[in-house]
Every structure is written in C-alpha cells, then in structure tokens.
Amino acid sequence: MSDKAASGSQRFSVAEYPTNSALYADSSLTEGVDYARRFRRHPGFDDDLVARHAIPLTTILAPHGGGIEGGTSELCLAIAGYHPADLQPTPADGPFHDYWMFEGLRATGNAELHVTSTGCDDHVARALAAGSLNALGLHGCTTAQAELPDGTQAVLVGGLGTALKELIILRLTETGVRALDADTVPDLNGDEPTNIANRTLLGAGAQLELTTPLRRAMFRINTREDRKNTTLPIFWTFSTAVRLAIADMEATQPIP
Numbered sequence: 001m002s003d004k005a006a007s008g009s010q011r012f013s014v015a016e017y018p019t020n021s022a023l024y025a026d027s028s029l030t031e032g033v034d035y036a037r038r039f040r041r042h043p044g045f046d047d048d049l050v051a052r053h054a055i056p057l058t059t060i061l062a063p064h065g066g067g068i069e070g071g072t073s074e075l076c077l078a079i080a081g082y083h084p085a086d087l088q089p090t091p092a093d094g095p096f097h098d099y100w101m102f103e104g105l106r107a108t109g110n111a112e113l114h115v116t117s118t119g120c121d122d123h124v125a126r127a128l129a130a131g132s133l134n135a136l137g138l139h140g141c142t143t144a145q146a147e148l149p150d151g152t153q154a155v156l157v158g159g160l161g162t163a164l165k166e167l168i169i170l171r172l173t174e175t176g177v178r179a180l181d182a183d184t185v186p187d188l189n190g191d192e193p194t195n196i197a198n199r200t201l202l203g204a205g206a207q208l209e210l211t212t213p214l215r216r217a218m219f220r221i222n223t224r225e226d227r228k229n230t231t232l233p234i235f236w237t238f239s240t241a242v243r244l245a246i247a248d249m250e251a252t253q254p255i256p
Contacts, residue, residue, distance in 0.1 A: 020102065020115050020122040032105070035113050036066065038073075039100040039124050040080070057250050058134040059098045061196055063120050066103025067110035067224045069140030071215035074227050076101050076138050078239035079246075084228040095247065098132065100125045105224075117207070120196040129196055133253050134164055134246065135205035137190065137197030143211050147185050153214040155238075158182030158190035159197050160204035163252075167245040168206060175241045177234075182209060208242075 017023045029035065046053045060080045065073030074084040081089060081096035089096065102122065104110030117137060120126075129135045137159070143152050155172065157165050157179055165181070172179035182189040190197060190207030197205035216222050218238065220230035 017113075017115050017119075019119045020125075023113065023115055029113075034104070034106055036103045036105055037101070037122065037124070038103065039098075039128065040082075041098050041124075041128060042096060052255055054255055056096070056098045057132060057253060057255075058136065058246050059100065059128040059132040059200075061099070061125060061129070061135060061137045062101035062103075063117055063125070063137065063196060064104075064114055064139060065101040066105055067107075068102075068104040068114055069215075070222060070224065071210065071218055071227060072138040072140055073101050073103055074219075074231065074235070075210075075239060078231075078235065079136065079138075079242050081243070084231065095243075097246070098128050100128050117190070117196050118192050118194045125196055126199060129199040129205070130201065132200050133202055134161060134249060135197045135200050136164070136242070136246070137195065137205065137207040139188075139207065139209045140215055141188060141209045141211060143213065145185075146188065146209065146211050148211065151213050152178070152211055153217055154178040154180055154211050155214060156180050156182035156185055156188050156209040157206065158188060158209065159195070159206035160191055160193065161198075161200075161202070161206045162204070164204075164206040164245065164249045167248045168208070168242055171241040171245040171248070172238065175237050177214075177238055177241065182207070 042056050044055050060076050062072040062076035076099050077084040080099040081094050083090040104113045157169050169179045188209045197207045218235035219227045
C-alpha cells in the first residue's frame with residue numbers, strides 16, 4: 001500500500017521508519033539480508049550537433065517490493081521492459097524505462113520494512129523521479145483497503161497525473177482488467193505532492209494499487225523466490241497494457 005495506511009501488522013510504527021534513510025540507518029537491519037535496493041538508469045549520450053536523441057521520459061517505481069507487497073517487483077521490471085526471471089529485454093526491441101525498487105527479503109515480517117510513498121527519500125528514487133516527465137508507482141492492497149468485496153481482482157489507479165491515469169484505465173479496461181479511478185478511495189488515491197510518484201519534472205505521476213487477488217492471479221507460485229519464474233498470462237496482459245498507456249502518454253510529450 002502507499003501513502004496513508006500501512007499494510008499488515010507492524011512491530012515498528014510508521015513514526016520509527018518515517019523515511020527510507022531512517023530505515024537504512026537502523027543498525028539492526030542488514031542490506032542484502034533484510035532488504036535490498038535495485039535500480040536501472042539507462043545511459044544516455046548525445047554529442048550530435050544536428051539530431052536530437054531520445055532520453056527516458058518515464059520511471060517505474062516499486063517502493064514496497066519483494067515480500068512487502070508481493071508481485072510489485074516483478075511488475076516493475078516487466079513494465080520497465082525486462083523479464084523478472086533473468087532481466088532480459090522483453091520485448092527485445094523495447095521500449096525501456098528507468099526503474100527503482102525497495103524490496104523486503106525476509107521469510108516473514110516484511111511489513112515492518114514498509115515506508116510510505118510520501119516518506120520515500122531514497123536518493124536514487126528521488127533522482128530518477130525528479131529527472132522524468134512521468135513516474136508510475138506500483139503498490140499492493142487488500143480488497144478491504146480498496147473498499148471492494150472479498151476476492152475482487154482489480155486495480156485502483158491514482159496519482160496527480162490525470163492524463164496518464166486515464167490512459168492506464170483505458171488500456172487495462174480494454175483487456176478486461178477491472179481498473180478503477182482511485183479518487184473514490186482517499187487512502188489509496190496517491191494525490192499527495194510528496195508521493196514519490198508525483199515528484200517528477202511535472203509534479204505529477206500515476207499510482208497503481210493492485211488488490212491481493214489480482215496479484216495472486218498473476219503467478220502460478222506466489223512466493224518471493226518463485227514469482228519471477230511462474231508468471232501467468234494475466235501478468236503479461238497487465239504489463240503490456242500499462243506499457244501501451246505509457247507509450248500513449250510519451251507520444252504526446254516533446255523530448256525535453
């Protein structure tokens with residue numbers, strides 16, 4: 001989950017880990033054992049005096065990946081253009097997007113590592129978002145948090161980037177995925193300007209809150225170790241639809 005409510009019971013309160021930097025400073029935690037950070041910033045070089053070369057316009061973010069909000073790491077990679085199993089370009093000819101994720105690595109108790117999206121101050125995440133026209137934050141929620149009946153497979157689309165929101169809802173709906181405007185659920189609508197997905201050059205981005213049943217339906221074996229190797233068709237249908245929506249958005253934006 002993202003901004004206003006944390007998922008799962010927590011031994012530590014949100015106040016104890018108000019930011020990523022506070023979590024990183026906790027000497028009781030070990031990076032690579034309790035948590036991990038992964039990112040990709042695509043190289044860019046333009047020394048051409050005549051032509052202009054495209055640069056990445058969109059960053060994909062999974063602030064609660066790994067065992068915190070299961071499935072968001074894998075979606076982050078796939079939407080960015082990389083297969084979650086081996087990081088091979090998928091599809092081979094792109095397009096590709098910069099990405100960043102924070103992942104819980106524990107066998108249990110990953111909810112204790114949850115830092116809200118408004119408290120995300122990881123310097124790489126901030127730099128990638130701040131250098132992008134668009135950012136997309138990926139999150140998981142329960143059906144109760146989404147104010148939906150038990151078992152509902154759906155995604156709530158929020159954020160301050162109205163145009164990107166509408167394009168994502170349209171593309172997902174075309175595939176049969178239930179995509180709802182998150183404005184009806186204030187705790188999940190991602191409308192805070194300090195949400196990492198909104199810290200872009202334009203001050204707006206999009207946020208996806210996928211219900212637990214939808215995320216479970218994307219993997220044959222729904223564990224942190226096995227998800228990347230057991231993706232099901234709905235996973236790729238979802239990722240492709242979101243990638244198309246991003247392409248639609250970028251097509252309307254001039255190269256900075």
